[in-house]
Amino acid sequence: MSDLDVSLMRGTLDLLILKALSWGPQHGYAVAEWIEQATGSALLVEEGTLYPALHRLERKGWIEAEWGLSENNRRAKFYRLSRTGRAHLHAGTSSWQRFVEAAGRALRATAPRMA
């Protein structure tokens, strides 16, 4: 990650991956490209971050993998969102939004005068 130096990515990456796959099966490389494009290049996922994350999600049963051929005629592993993965995408997104709203409210609170 990216433009934004901070490691705010924690816990958000999984959601972004699941969201990418909600468009239909994708291989890893395409997932990374989708995230970059969907965030207006604000978020860039390193490969060393992406692939472990995909394996993690697969272990959890939220996505399922299958080898295939990419549109460029290359060997690629396609990931598909599972039923529980889709459920978690919805639950996680709403949880994420509540978190962001709460933190945002606190951070936006009007600055007081200082002593």
Next chain:
Amino acid sequence: MSDLDVSLMRGTLDLLILKALSWGPQHGYAVAEWIEQATGSALLVEEGTLYPALHRLERKGWIEAEWGLSENNRRAKFYRLSRTGRAHLHAGTSSWQRFVEAAGRALRATAPRMA
């Protein structure tokens, strides 16, 4: 942390602490209370998370500590926002907002029909 099971706190806690101190010097316990109150009880900071974070921020020079007496007449360590701490609060908050906006844009993108 809290209501929201996810560990989205990463990288946000520092900002919340700095923001709490932007109201003027506070001791640790009061910082935790401020965060809980300012987020409508959505975010609860564990003491085992808070104090190491305070020490971390102090090591970075963003806050400065001084022993004193709380309003309840108890020994307490008061933290004060330093100049560089205030600068980081502003920079970090805007960076946080850009991150949230980017991720939110991607997560909100209208769900397509599935195959």
Next chain:
DNA sequence: CGCTACCCCTTGTGTCACAAGGGGTCGGCG
């Protein structure tokens, strides 16, 4: 006197983003 609220701290433990590597294949270009 004991209990609760207040206030400080530490030591595991686990997760995870990242940097830095490595490997293989396809298509095109000099």
Next chain:
DNA sequence: CGCCGACCCCTTGTGACACAAGGGGTAGCG
């Protein structure tokens, strides 16, 4: 034809950090 760049997969450190679970001490009140 050989090379190079884009495409596509992966692993092994390393460090940061939130959390659970402990510990300690003081003030005031029933």
